[in-house]
Amino acid sequence: MGTEPLIKRPCECKVLIVDDEDVICEVLKTALAPHFNTTVCNSGKDATALIDQHCFDVIVTDLKLPDILGTEILAYAKSRDEFVEVIIITGYATLDSATDALNLGAVSYLSKPFAISDFLFQVEKAIASRIFHLKSLHLMQKSDMLEPGVKEHIYDITALYYFTRKLMMSLEISEIMKVVLDEANQRTGAAFCVVGVDLQGYQEIYVSPSYGELDEKSIRTQLTRSWDKCFSYLSEQEFVSEKIPLHIHRGRQGEKQAAIDKELQSVSVPMIVAGKTIGSISVFKNEIESKGHSQFMYVFTSLVSSVVEHAYSDMVARFEAKTDSLTGVGNHRFFHETLEREIARANRRNSSFSLVLLDIDNFKIINDTYGHQVGDAVIIDLTRRLSSSIRCADILARYGGEEFCLILPEGEEQGSQILVERICQKISEQPFTCASATFNYSASFGLAVYRGDKPISKDALIEKADKAMYASKRKGKSQVTVCC
Numbered sequence: 001m002g003t004e005p006l007i008k009r010p011c012e013c014k015v016l017i018v019d020d021e022d023v024i025c026e027v028l029k030t031a032l033a034p035h036f037n038t039t040v041c042n043s044g045k046d047a048t049a050l051i052d053q054h055c056f057d058v059i060v061t062d063l064k065l066p067d068i069l070g071t072e073i074l075a076y077a078k079s080r081d082e083f084v085e086v087i088i089i090t091g092y093a094t095l096d097s098a099t100d101a102l103n104l105g106a107v108s109y110l111s112k113p114f115a116i117s118d119f120l121f122q123v124e125k126a127i128a129s130r131i132f133h134l135k136s137l138h139l140m141q142k143s144d145m146l147e148p149g150v151k152e153h154i155y156d157i158t159a160l161y162y163f164t165r166k167l168m169m170s171l172e173i174s175e176i177m178k179v180v181l182d183e184a185n186q187r188t189g190a191a192f193c194v195v196g197v198d199l200q201g202y203q204e205i206y207v208s209p210s211y212g213e214l215d216e217k218s219i220r221t222q223l224t225r226s227w228d229k230c231f232s233y234l235s236e237q238e239f240v241s242e243k244i245p246l247h248i249h250r251g252r253q254g255e256k257q258a259a260i261d262k263e264l265q266s267v268s269v270p271m272i273v274a275g276k277t278i279g280s281i282s283v284f285k286n287e288i289e290s291k292g293h294s295q296f297m298y299v300f301t302s303l304v305s306s307v308v309e310h311a312y313s314d315m316v317a318r319f320e321a322k323t324d325s326l327t328g329v330g331n332h333r334f335f336h337e338t339l340e341r342e343i344a345r346a347n348r349r350n351s352s353f354s355l356v357l358l359d360i361d362n363f364k365i366i367n368d369t370y371g372h373q374v375g376d377a378v379i380i381d382l383t384r385r386l387s388s389s390i391r392c393a394d395i396l397a398r399y400g401g402e403e404f405c406l407i408l409p410e411g412e413e414q415g416s417q418i419l420v421e422r423i424c425q426k427i428s429e430q431p432f433t434c435a436s437a438t439f440n441y442s443a444s445f446g447l448a449v450y451r452g453d454k455p456i457s458k459d460a461l462i463e464k465a466d467k468a469m470y471a472s473k474r475k476g477k478s479q480v481t482v483c484c
Contacts, residue, residue: 013127018047018061031116044068051077057130058123063090071101078105083133085126173311178249180304181208190285191264196231197279200312203234208249216248218260230268230282269297271305278309327383330397335405338395339458342407346452354416356406357465358445361477363402370437377434378441389423413449420445420480428478442478444469
């Protein structure tokens with residue numbers, strides 16, 4: 001990679017566009033041409049060669065290229081220049097792919113189709129971030145000329161900026177907590193750090209040592225000893241009884257190993273959003289330098305609090321968007337997203353899985369005879385019976401109305417049929433009882449097997465299971481039909 005000046009103007013910045021469609025490359029290059037020095041290519045091989053030859057400030061890459069994934073270009077570019085900004089664009093966006101890209105260091109993720117104005121904004125933001133990094137590096141190189149207090153302050157500002165940037169790129173709560181714990185350990189020299197949360201109905205504790213691994217029994221003892229000081233907003237009794245989840249991360253690997261000493265001291269700062277305590281961040285170490293650590297912890301916690309609150313709110317919103325409000329299981333949207341993933345996995349592994357559609361028999365008669373409230377109670381009861389009958393890896397969702405679906409991963413036809421027939425019999429044999437009535441109900445099942453060596457579309461697979469289910473209805477109901 002060539003040598004480039006650390007300080008540059010936006011118009012001097014170089015952008016690389018990687019997409020296998022010439023039309024897209026031309027459109028994006030035309031949009032950027034008045035503002036930046038832009039290069040285009042159509043493959044991962046060409047992209048890596050260009051990255052070796054030039055110092056690009058921003059790289060815009062499609063997620064799926066003919067030879068490699070855009071995330072591989074992202075990782076390669078970051079290995080050559082830690083502060084290069086990468087934007088991922090794709091027509092196949094999923095939460096998993098967005099999470100992977102952002103956690104690898106992408107500055108943003110755009111789903112096709114997108115407006116050129118949105119694209120330009122993302123590139124301009126990436127250029128601004130790149131220039132900030134370059135100026136910071138320049139100041140770092142000149143820091144020997146600065147007074148010690150000014151030098152230390154510049155380091156603090158830069159370190160906090162990098163931490164905030166990394167924190168904002170994480171989508172999953174476990175990733176956010178890991179970033180927070182690692183940063184707190186590194187900045188304070190702690191034996192271990194702890195984040196406690198009481199938010200959106202979730203109460204949980206995350207722990208990570210600076211080095212090595214922590215023994216769960218020892219950490220529980222240490223946290224209980226410091227409970228009133230660090231976790232007064234949580235119930236100690238529920239923690240002792242393990243009703244409050246404890247997530248223990250591994251620290252950095254090296255010669256040092258994590259250890260818990262009875263003499264460890266702690267400093268704890270609450271996380272507060274809109275005047276409400278949502279948790280706390282606690283540092284445990286041999287000696288607490290109260291003034292310095294308190295100042296850092298207050299600034300650090302103020303940065304973290306809103307991100308943590310947003311992450312939990314986002315998780316709840318995503319969960320609710322994919323959850324059926326009556327039964328609490330996955331909804332129609334969840335079913336389709338999960339089925340797409342299972343099909344993709346079966347294709348990659350050349351494996352099989354089973355799809356089952358089922359429908360409550362004579363449900364209209366139940367509603368007409370007993371009322372819609374009893375009908376809803378039957379749907380909830382069926383959900384419980386199905387949930388208690390399937391395996392941990394199996395997936396249950398409500399397809400709509402009185403119709404449900406099961407996805408049985410790695411399911412061969414014979415084994416899946418035996419399981420479904422057992423469920424069918426269990427449903428019909430157990431009476432349903434509510435305040436006003438007791439009666440039996442049943443369901444009809446249709447089973448279709450997806451084979452990775454003979455791929456079909458998602459809609460075709462659903463149609464096969466649906467036809468099999470209606471065949472069960474025609475044959476007398478309360479039975480299982482397998483689609484050939």
